[in-house]
Amino acid sequence: HQILARPRSMLEFPxxxxxxxxxxxxxxxxxxxxxSGPRVAVFDVEGFDTHAAQGGNDGEHGEKLGNADELLRVLxxxxxxxFDDTLVLTLTEFGRTLHQNGGYGxxxxxxxxxxxxxxxxxxxxIHTDWPGLMTKGLFEGRDLNATIDARAxxxxxxxxxxxxxxxx
Numbered sequence: 479h480q481i482l483a484r485p486r487s488m489l490e491f492p493x494x495x496x497x498x499x500x501x502x503x504x505x506x507x508x509x510x511x512x513x514s515g516p517r518v519a520v521f522d523v524e525g526f527d528t529h530a531a532q533g534g535n536d537g538e539h540g541e542k543l544g545n546a547d548e549l550l551r552v553l554x555x556x557x558x559x560x561f562d563d564t565l566v567l568t569l570t571e572f573g574r575t576l577h578q579n580g581g582y583g584x585x586x587x588x589x590x591x592x593x594x595x596x597x598x599x600x601x602x603x604i605h606t607d608w609p610g611l612m613t614k615g616l617f618e619g620r621d622l623n624a625t626i627d628a629r630a631x632x633x634x635x636x637x638x639x640x641x642x643x644x645x646x
Contacts, residue, residue, distance in 0.1 A: 507556030589622030
């Protein structure tokens with residue numbers, strides 16, 4: 479999952495987890511809140527591609543989501559009022575299967591989620607055309623079906639943050 483923050487130039491950070499990622503987030507926030515600072519930061523948060531023992535809120539997947547939450551908290555706290563002009567997006571190249579495999583994990587799947595945060599969001603909400611979990615609503619009978627084209631979400635975000643038109 480990658481986390482993009484505050485659309486001028488771009489900061490890219492090497493893979494980081496835990497305390498190292500927090501230090502990188504503090505550095506990014508410090509630079510992005512400068513008027514002449516970069517407008518985009520990319521955090522490559524690895525480890526979401528688990529195929530076994532993912533667990534619930536106390537498993538490896540929950541731990542990774544907790545790390546991502548900590549990065550968002552650090553950005554919000556360190557950027558202060560500048561966070562009000564921020565849009566944070568997550569992206570991934572794949573979803574996960576609906577059902578667990580024999581190792582209590584999941585395989586690569588079709589449908590996924592985009593998590594968004596930041597001061598530019600008007601309110602907390604979920605946007606979806608929920609296909610349901612019945613077999614007939616699953617992609618190829620095994621995966622949550624994607625109902626929103628993620629590329630459209632990313633293009634809309636870039637159009638809003640960078641005042642560009644993608645010709646839709």
